[in-house]
Amino acid sequence: MTLFGYRLPAMSSLLLWALVWEIVGQLDLTFFVPPLSEVMVTLTSVIGTSPFLKALSETAQAFAAGVFFAVVIGIPVGILMGKSRLIDELLLPWVNMFLSAPLTALVPVLMVLFGFGMKSIIITTTLFAIWIIILNTRAGVLQINRSLVEMAHSYGASPLQAFYKIYFWAALPEILGGVRIGVIRAVKGVIIGQLLISIVGFGALFELYANNFLMAHFWAVLIVLFALAFSVSEFLAYLERRVSYYAASR
Amino acid sequence: MVMPQIKEAVDTAALPETDNAVVARSVSKTYGDVEALKNLTLEFPRGQLTSLLGPSGCGKTTLLKIIAGLLKPTSGEIEVNGKPVTGPGPDRAFVFQDFALMPWATVLRNVAFGLELRGVARSEREAIAEKYIADVGLKGFENSYPHQLSGGMRQRVGLARALSVDADVLLMDEPFSAVDEQTRRKFQEDLLNLVQHENKTFIFVTHSIEEAVYVSDQIAILLPRPSRVSEIIRPTDLRHKNTDTLRRDPEYLDIVDSIWASLRSYVE
Numbered sequence: 018m019t020l021f022g023y024r025l026p027a028m029s030s031l032l033l034w035a036l037v038w039e040i041v042g043q044l045d046l047t048f049f050v051p052p053l054s055e056v057m058v059t060l061t062s063v064i065g066t067s068p069f070l071k072a073l074s075e076t077a078q079a080f081a082a083g084v085f086f087a088v089v090i091g092i093p094v095g096i097l098m099g100k101s102r103l104i105d106e107l108l109l110p111w112v113n114m115f116l117s118a119p120l121t122a123l124v125p126v127l128m129v130l131f132g133f134g135m136k137s138i139i140i141t142t143t144l145f146a147i148w149i150i151i152l153n154t155r156a157g158v159l160q161i162n163r164s165l166v167e168m169a170h171s172y173g174a175s176p177l178q179a180f181y182k183i184y185f186w187a188a189l190p191e192i193l194g195g196v197r198i199g200v201i202r203a204v205k206g207v208i209i210g211q212l213l214i215s216i217v218g219f220g221a222l223f224e225l226y227a228n229n230f231l232m233a234h235f236w237a238v239l240i241v242l243f244a245l246a247f248s249v250s251e252f253l254a255y256l257e258r259r260v261s262y263y264a265a266s267r
Numbered sequence: 268m269v270m271p272q273i274k275e276a277v278d279t280a281a282l283p284e285t286d287n288a289v290v291a292r293s294v295s296k297t298y299g300d301v302e303a304l305k306n307l308t309l310e311f312p313r314g315q316l317t318s319l320l321g322p323s324g325c326g327k328t329t330l331l332k333i334i335a336g337l338l339k340p341t342s343g344e345i346e347v348n349g350k351p352v353t354g355p356g357p358d359r360a361f362v363f364q365d366f367a368l369m370p371w372a373t374v375l376r377n378v379a380f381g382l383e384l385r386g387v388a389r390s391e392r393e394a395i396a397e398k399y400i401a402d403v404g405l406k407g408f409e410n411s412y413p414h415q416l417s418g419g420m421r422q423r424v425g426l427a428r429a430l431s432v433d434a435d436v437l438l439m440d441e442p443f444s445a446v447d448e449q450t451r452r453k454f455q456e457d458l459l460n461l462v463q464h465e466n467k468t469f470i471f472v473t474h475s476i477e478e479a480v481y482v483s484d485q486i487a488i489l490l491p492r493p494s495r496v497s498e499i500i501r502p503t504d505l506r507h508k509n510t511d512t513l514r515r516d517p518e519y520l521d522i523v524d525s526i527w528a529s530l531r532s533y534v535e
């Protein structure tokens with residue numbers, strides 16, 4: 018981006034908003050927004066403490082497990098839907114429904130079904146992430162060049178070989194796009210799970226800080242969470258760019 | 268039923284006894300209520316190149332895919348080496364009009380893909396693939412990706428892939444239609460060499476009368492839906508002539524003209 022002929026550095030919009038934040042904080046307009054500098058100081062003091070590290074590992078585990086299931090279930094289901102009209106007709110209405118459903122409202126049901134522990138949190142995370150992964154994978158498979166499939170078939174590929182040697186790779190650009198959005202949704206899922214189901218991990222920290230009006234702490238944890246989600250999503254975007262060279266030429 | 272009339276385009280001397288690598292027996296194919304092929308019977312002599320020539324939409328691709336085992340005929344049957352076809356098999360290899368290369372795989376892996384699917388060990392299949400990559404003139408491009416190659420080079424990859432599985436029958440669906448004219452002529456010469464030196468049966472779909480006459484041992488002319496063989500032409504004599512001057516040869520030109528005469532009524 019350029020402004021008045023000057024090239025602005027990559028994150029300049031972030032810098033601008035950081036400045037606005039600092040000014041609003043210094044003006045002391047609301048207790049809800051402490052100055053960014055105060056948040057950063059809190060951040061450095063909090064980040065090494067054992068409650069924080071414990072919360073981080075609890076959240077990371079639930080998040081990783083939830084994303085893992087969303088990916089290993091979502092991708093094959095999406096491929097099957099793209100391959101088979103029958104399976105597609107059966108599942109598509111459900112996928113579309115869950116994609117736009119207010120999943121938070123389902124969390125109490127999950128608690129009844131799966132208890133108040135880690136299991137329910139992981140399932141919540143998976144439920145937030147999986148639908149967009151399924152839909153994107155399906156879209157990727159639907160646009161596969163027919164002759165690529167015929168090629169595999171004519172050279173004797175078994176259905177399983179066609180599945181992981183052709184369909185998966187041909188749909189990979191869309192799959193990665195779906196996983197990237199799914200991961201962002203999973204962050205939401207894991208926090209909601211940790212707030213509503215059992216108060217652990219970052220969810221517990223948010224609850225604790227919010228209830229005690231420790232806004233600097235609250236924002237500090239939120240920034241850490243944002244940074245983690247941003248890194249994962251940027252990494253996936255990087256992978257997406259790595260395969261984009263063939264997305265155009267399929 | 269209209270029987271195909273066999274017309275000897277050049278000489279009337281009896282053909283040497285040839286056995287057939289592929290036989291199509293009264294093959295019919297309907298798509299919904301579109302009758303693509305009706306009662307088509309055709310023999311493909313071993314070691315020779317047979318062209319399927321005909322107007323667009325007359326069912327050439329359909330016939331080729333049925334022979335490949337990619338489509339099931341509505342009735343009738345295909346025999347390859349005396350055995351009825353029930354699906355794709357290692358005795359046939361397909362060369363696709365749009366190349367059908369895996370864009371995420373290198374030339375080497377694309378060429379070795381047929382062998383990979385058969386479970387041939389990596390070092391072995393890559394050695395075989397390297398040989399055929401060199402044969403089609405792509406030495407040095409083993410580690411390139413398809414999007415880095417020109418259309419002509421991509422089709423050479425498709426050809427190398429078909430050759431490397433060492434099938435008896437090569438099925439080619441308009442393989443040269445997506446490449447430029449110069450490349451196409453070079454391909455036609457290479458194809459003639461292949462027919463001569465590889466002991467394989469070629470089934471070749473084309474739109475081009477000149478191309479068919481230039482490369483074929485036998486030309487089957489298909490007429491529009493419901494399609495059947497209207498004429499079989501064997502430009503036997505041409506095969507012994509010098510390919511450099513073939514395009515100026517009176518016999519060559521006569522055959523091209525006579526095919527055009529029988530096809531022109533179907534082309535608006």
Ligand SMILES: Nc1ncnc2c1ncn2[C@@H]1O[C@H](COP(=O)(O)OP(=O)(O)OP(=O)(O)O)[C@@H](O)[C@H]1O
Nearest residue numbers: 298299301303322323324325326327328329330492
């Ligand atoms: N999957 C399909 N569903 C319905 N009709 C089809 C299908 N495939 C082919 N057809 C029809 O069958 C007929 C023969 O098609 P085919 O592709 O075999 O023709 P072709 O001779 O290869 O044509 P071209 O020279 O244009 O490639 C056409 O009229 C086409 O519309």
Ligand SMILES: [Mg+2]
Nearest residue numbers: 327328329440
């Ligand atoms: Mg065709």
